[in-house]
Amino acid sequence: MKLAVILALVTLALYCSPASAEICQNFLNVIKALFLDTPSSYQAALEFFNPDADMKDAMIQLKSLVDTLPSTTTENILKFTGAVIKSPECA
Amino acid sequence: MKLAVILALVTLALYCSPASAEICQNFLNVIKALFLDTPSSYQAALEFFNPDADMKDAMIQLKSLVDTLPSTTTENILKFTGAVIKSPECA
Numbered sequence: 001m002k003l004a005v006i007l008a009l010v011t012l013a014l015y016c017s018p019a020s021a022e023i024c025q026n027f028l029n030v031i032k033a034l035f036l037d038t039p040s041s042y043q044a045a046l047e048f049f050n051p052d053a054d055m056k057d058a059m060i061q062l063k064s065l066v067d068t069l070p071s072t073t074t075e076n077i078l079k080f081t082g083a084v085i086k087s088p089e090c091a
Numbered sequence: 092m093k094l095a096v097i098l099a100l101v102t103l104a105l106y107c108s109p110a111s112a113e114i115c116q117n118f119l120n121v122i123k124a125l126f127l128d129t130p131s132s133y134q135a136a137l138e139f140f141n142p143d144a145d146m147k148d149a150m151i152q153l154k155s156l157v158d159t160l161p162s163t164t165t166e167n168i169l170k171f172t173g174a175v176i177k178s179p180e181c182a
Contacts, residue, residue, distance in 0.1 A: 026175055049174050058160075058167030065156040069149075076149030083140045084117050 031081060034059075034066055035074050122172060125150075125157055126165050 033045035042063050046056055066074075124136040130151075137150050157165070 026178065030175055046171075049171070049178050051171050051174060054163075054167045055171040055174065058164040059171050061160060061164050062157075062168055065159070066153075068156070069152060072145075073149045073152050076145045077153055080137075080140070080142050080146040080150050083142060083146065084121055087117065087140050 028081075031078075034063055035078060039063060039067070119172075119176075122169075125154055126169060130154060130158070 030045060030049075033042045037045065039060075043056075043060065046059050051059065069077075121136060121140075124133045128136065133154050134147075134151065137147055142150065160168075
């Protein structure tokens with residue numbers, strides 16, 4: 001299941017135009033890591049943006065909370081994220 | 092559920108348009124509401140994107156968790172979000 005979601009997100013990465021959707025892609029990468037990655041992989045993803053110690057601690061606290069959510073809830077949060085992006089206001 | 096997630100994400104990929112700034116603004120509005128708004132104001136913000144019942148429930152669960160975070164943590168999460176947006180990769 002997790003692999004399938006990751007593959008779908010990679011598909012998303014390939015479809016997004018690199019020239020125009022970098023912000024979108026960076027957001028999605030962080031959101032993907034928050035909801036789908038292991039804590040160590042997530043922390044590595046955070047380091048990419050050079051957070052200070054307080055920001056890093058806060059993001060790790062957030063991950064600890066998110067990891068308590070049932071997988072069906074996580075899936076529906078990602079579905080909602082998709083709904084935001086494809087909404088007419090985002091077109 | 093697995094298929095539903097994949098379909099949602101592939102749909103998301105297909106809709107990923109050049110209007111990345113607008114996508115990000117909508118993301119930011121949802122993130123802001125998640126971390127800063129009252130539960131009722133947040134739910135109103137969610138309705139704007141016509142979520143189905145499962146998505147709405149999931150996003151409300153997420154808000155319930157996020158609201159347990161200390162305000163300093165919330166501030167640092169928003170600072171990190173700012174760091175992602177301002178990073179050279181997003182410029």
